[in-house]
Amino acid sequence: MERMTLVPIGAIEPEILVQLKQSLEQTYPSVVEISPQMEKPDCAYNPRRRQYLAPLILAAINESAAEGKTLGVADVDLYAPGLNFVFGQADIKRGRAVISLCRLRQEYYGLAQDKELFSLRAIKEAIHEIGHTYGLMHCPHEACVMHFSNSLADTDRKEDSLCQKCRSKLWSAP
Numbered sequence: 001m002e003r004m005t006l007v008p009i010g011a012i013e014p015e016i017l018v019q020l021k022q023s024l025e026q027t028y029p030s031v032v033e034i035s036p037q038m039e040k041p042d043c044a045y046n047p048r049r050r051q052y053l054a055p056l057i058l059a060a061i062n063e064s065a066a067e068g069k070t071l072g073v074a075d076v077d078l079y080a081p082g083l084n085f086v087f088g089q090a091d092i093k094r095g096r097a098v099i100s101l102c103r104l105r106q107e108y109y110g111l112a113q114d115k116e117l118f119s120l121r122a123i124k125e126a127i128h129e130i131g132h133t134y135g136l137m138h139c140p141h142e143a144c145v146m147h148f149s150n151s152l153a154d155t156d157r158k159e160d161s162l163c164q165k166c167r168s169k170l171w172s173a174p
């Protein structure tokens with residue numbers, strides 16, 4: 001069993017962290033520990049865009065977090081060079097990943113709150129980004145959690161699990 005760390009970046013509801021921990025443990029051969037909260041790195045903030053630059057968040061996680069795979073969970077909007085926003089990003093080499101909860105809530109789009117849908121989306125994003133740290137690439141299978149999400153509709157269409165092919169890749173990896 002590998003040790004994995006979940007790092008709340010800023011204040012994150014404990015409930016969602018526990019759900020992410022359970023889903024990651026069910027999907028990957030790992031034991032997940034929830035670490036104390038990390039401050040949102042000021043240097044990653046772009047005041048003009050009111051967003052945080054995902055690669056700089058990953059760098060901050062890399063500096064402060066323990067060894068092993070790490071998933072940062074942020075409740076701020078993330079972007080990457082050339083992209084308006086990202087749901088998450090992974091640093092495959094270092095085994096670090098980050099997801100943003102910001103755009104996963106129905107309220108973000110002026111819709112009524114749906115806690116269950118919100119959790120499910122967060123779980124999918126977490127499993128997806130950590131999948132990259134296990135060497136999994138984007139999967140052409142639309143229902144697979146490793147399918148690329150360009151929009152929330154893509155996220156909602158896919159399942160919260162790996163397809164057979166991705167699962168066998170995961171278990172046959174060195």
Ligand SMILES: [Zn+2]
Nearest residue numbers: 128132138148
């Ligand atoms: Zn991806």
Ligand SMILES: [Zn+2]
Nearest residue numbers: 139144163166
């Ligand atoms: Zn797949």
